[in-house]
Amino acid sequence: MTAALSIRNLHKQYDNGFEALKGIDLDVQPGDFFALLGPNGAGKSTTIGIICSLVRKTAGEIAIFGTDIDRNFSLAKQYIGVVPQEFNFNQFEKVIDIVKTQAGYFGLPPKLAGERTEKYLRQLGLWEKRHQRSRMLSGGMKRRLMIARALVHEPQLLVLDEPTAGVDIELRRSMWQFLKAINASGTTIILTTHYLEEAESLCRNVAIIDQGKIIHNTSIKQLLRQLNKEVFVLDTREALTDMPTIEGYPGQLIDEHSFEVEVVKGKSLNKLFASLSERDIHVTSMRNKANRLEELFVSLVEPHRNETAEAQL
Amino acid sequence: MNAGQQWVAFTTILVKEVRRFMRIWQQTLLPPAITIALYFVIFGKLIGPRIGEMSGFTYIEFVVPGLIMMSVITNAYGNVVSSFFGTKFQRSIEELLVSPVPNYIILLGYVIGGVVRGLAVGVIVTLLSLFFTDLQVSHLGVTVAIVFLTAVLFALAGFINAVFANSFDDISIIPTFVLTPLTYLGGVFYSISMLPPFWQAVSLANPVLYMVNTFRYGLLGVSDINVAWAFVMVTGFCALLFFFSLFLLERGKRLRS
Numbered sequence: 001m002t003a004a005l006s007i008r009n010l011h012k013q014y015d016n017g018f019e020a021l022k023g024i025d026l027d028v029q030p031g032d033f034f035a036l037l038g039p040n041g042a043g044k045s046t047t048i049g050i051i052c053s054l055v056r057k058t059a060g061e062i063a064i065f066g067t068d069i070d071r072n073f074s075l076a077k078q079y080i081g082v083v084p085q086e087f088n089f090n091q092f093e094k095v096i097d098i099v100k101t102q103a104g105y106f107g108l109p110p111k112l113a114g115e116r117t118e119k120y121l122r123q124l125g126l127w128e129k130r131h132q133r134s135r136m137l138s139g140g141m142k143r144r145l146m147i148a149r150a151l152v153h154e155p156q157l158l159v160l161d162e163p164t165a166g167v168d169i170e171l172r173r174s175m176w177q178f179l180k181a182i183n184a185s186g187t188t189i190i191l192t193t194h195y196l197e198e199a200e201s202l203c204r205n206v207a208i209i210d211q212g213k214i215i216h217n218t219s220i221k222q223l224l225r226q227l228n229k230e231v232f233v234l235d236t237r238e239a240l241t242d243m244p245t246i247e248g249y250p251g252q253l254i255d256e257h258s259f260e261v262e263v264v265k266g267k268s269l270n271k272l273f274a275s276l277s278e279r280d281i282h283v284t285s286m287r288n289k290a291n292r293l294e295e296l297f298v299s300l301v302e303p304h305r306n307e308t309a310e311a312q313l
Numbered sequence: 314m315n316a317g318q319q320w321v322a323f324t325t326i327l328v329k330e331v332r333r334f335m336r337i338w339q340q341t342l343l344p345p346a347i348t349i350a351l352y353f354v355i356f357g358k359l360i361g362p363r364i365g366e367m368s369g370f371t372y373i374e375f376v377v378p379g380l381i382m383m384s385v386i387t388n389a390y391g392n393v394v395s396s397f398f399g400t401k402f403q404r405s406i407e408e409l410l411v412s413p414v415p416n417y418i419i420l421l422g423y424v425i426g427g428v429v430r431g432l433a434v435g436v437i438v439t440l441l442s443l444f445f446t447d448l449q450v451s452h453l454g455v456t457v458a459i460v461f462l463t464a465v466l467f468a469l470a471g472f473i474n475a476v477f478a479n480s481f482d483d484i485s486i487i488p489t490f491v492l493t494p495l496t497y498l499g500g501v502f503y504s505i506s507m508l509p510p511f512w513q514a515v516s517l518a519n520p521v522l523y524m525v526n527t528f529r530y531g532l533l534g535v536s537d538i539n540v541a542w543a544f545v546m547v548t549g550f551c552a553l554l555f556f557f558s559l560f561l562l563e564r565g566k567r568l569r570s
Binding site for chain 1: 314315317318319321322324325326328329332336399400403404405407408409410411412413414415565569570
């Protein structure tokens, strides 16, 4: 099957000498919901920029549904819709004009452009705002406007660069639902995000990029299987002065009524509770300390950085 | 993109450009009309009669073609430089860069948008001039061709200025320090036959002189320069600037990192 996106040996060195990408290989299959994760400056936006031809690559090859972007850029671009990280529309134009103009750039005849504009503005809850100048929209509405604009030519590959950055939780959830529906209808989606919860709940496959290299490329499920420990926060009825020492459950005191313990995946918690009962410590509530994927992300990125640092010494 | 899609893309850019300058008509159409009307009053009615005839015409008759051409030049240039730099500044240029629109269509869309504003202002100024003098047209074909080519040339120049500009200061430097002196010294207000031989020779190096005089030839039938040579030069410059602009777009100069 032809990949929706195929990247081979992609390099990017900026004019100031900074090497943003150091030979990336990546395949995204049709219909996938794919996450590109990485810390700030890892190369996510540069990769997205090159795919969308906003950034010039130094070397390497990119094909969109089998079409090389260097050989047939016109066809390759027809496949892609882009939602950038920052607002990049004319602040003085009306909402409806922004979307309809983008349809025109993709060669859609005026009648069809008008129908598609209405369809996506309605789906994204912006139809009532269609005659407003875009600068008058709220931040969330501006993000939705960029999604409507990216979808108006009905691309087969939708690329979103941190689409929910700065969006409140309610709107973020509704955008997730919308993106899931778009993906279910057959559109391949690639997104970069800082919200690991977003990748976990939306995406099937993931690539982790750091310092211009892909350091991990697998499914979200496989990735989560690698997580071998969890941290729980326990709240107690009694006031504690020291962290209760329990063999096999390392931890630390947070305050006089709560402490955290590290538990290896699969290990029973009964012994932990039995030891606490013996000491007359009553647990009133218990919760996961942090996003599991977040911990895994740190555990994957840090060793890679240490290796790089050692290699440079 | 097939030819039909390219036509849609071109008309989309053009309509967007026209919509932009029509939306802000108080900044784009009204000021040149007021400025040129003041020129007509001052040079035509107040000072003009004291100057007497120039090249066999009253001063107002002589100066009207130059003033029309001046307004076409400044507005064709100003439209493209401000619009294209504005899209760069707001990053809405990315809407075009991610689309399959070929670079020559992007260039044509912006340039013809500038030409439309230049000609729109030219028509407004021409209509205003009728309050001050009777206009005659000696050579209609020459008049239309030179005003169109001049608008194209300066729209292209404005595009190049916008590509290189990094700030709003950069889009006012060329109009202030290059375009205005060339226009004012380009035979708008006087015939170069009034100048000493040395300054006549210097004036011949000014390309605006050829455009203004060819336009004046089209209306009044008199010119300080060879009209055929003027067409060759203006067409040549148009071709040169078109391909240079296209080269800048292909390279993504100051557009793609």
